[in-house]
Amino acid sequence: xxxxxxxxxxxxxxxxxxxxxxxxxxxxxxxxxxxxxxxxxxxxxxxxxxxxxxxxxxxxxxxxxxxxxxxxxxxxxxxxxxxxxxxxxxxxxxxxxxxx
Numbered sequence: 001x002x003x004x005x006x007x008x009x010x011x012x013x014x015x016x017x018x019x020x021x022x023x024x025x026x027x028x029x030x031x032x033x034x035x036x037x038x039x040x041x042x043x044x045x046x047x048x049x050x051x052x053x054x055x056x057x058x059x060x061x062x063x064x065x066x067x068x069x070x071x072x073x074x075x076x077x078x079x080x081x082x083x084x085x086x087x088x089x090x091x092x093x094x095x096x097x098x099x100x
Contacts (some may be wrong), residue, residue, distance in 0.1 A: 001033060001064045004093060012097040015050035016061070018042035021090040025067060025082035028089065032063035052100065070077060073076040 004016060022041065028046045030039040039045040045063065053059055065077070 001062055002064050003060055004049075004095075005051050005058060005060045006053060006095055008055060008057045008097070011052065011054050011100045013100055014053055014095060014097040015046070016017075017046050017094045017096060019092040019094065021092060022088075024089050024091075025086050026078050027068045027071065027082070028065060029068055030063055033064050038066070051053060053097075 006016075008012060008014075024041060029040055030042055031038045032045070032048065042063075049061060
């Protein structure tokens with residue numbers, strides 16, 4: 001898992017956006033901790049990482065990841081290919097906000 005913490009010095013609308021910088025392993029999934037469902041990309045998950053934060057408030061988001069494996073023969077072949085071809089998955093995290 002990894003976490004993202006945001007703190008505001010004034011009341012803001014915020015959204016957390018991700019940008020993949022290389023190809024994600026096909027069966028790598030993400031979800032908010034203790035919530036479901038799982039999403040097949042960070043870009044799908046970001047739809048749920050927006051809202052309002054008040055002055056002096058801190059919000060912390062825990063994002064869990066898992067690499068689903070042994071789903072079926074085709075997925076196993078894909079996992080092997082991804083494991084060979086992808087040394088690391090790299091992405092940017094951007095927090096966008098505007099004053100309310």
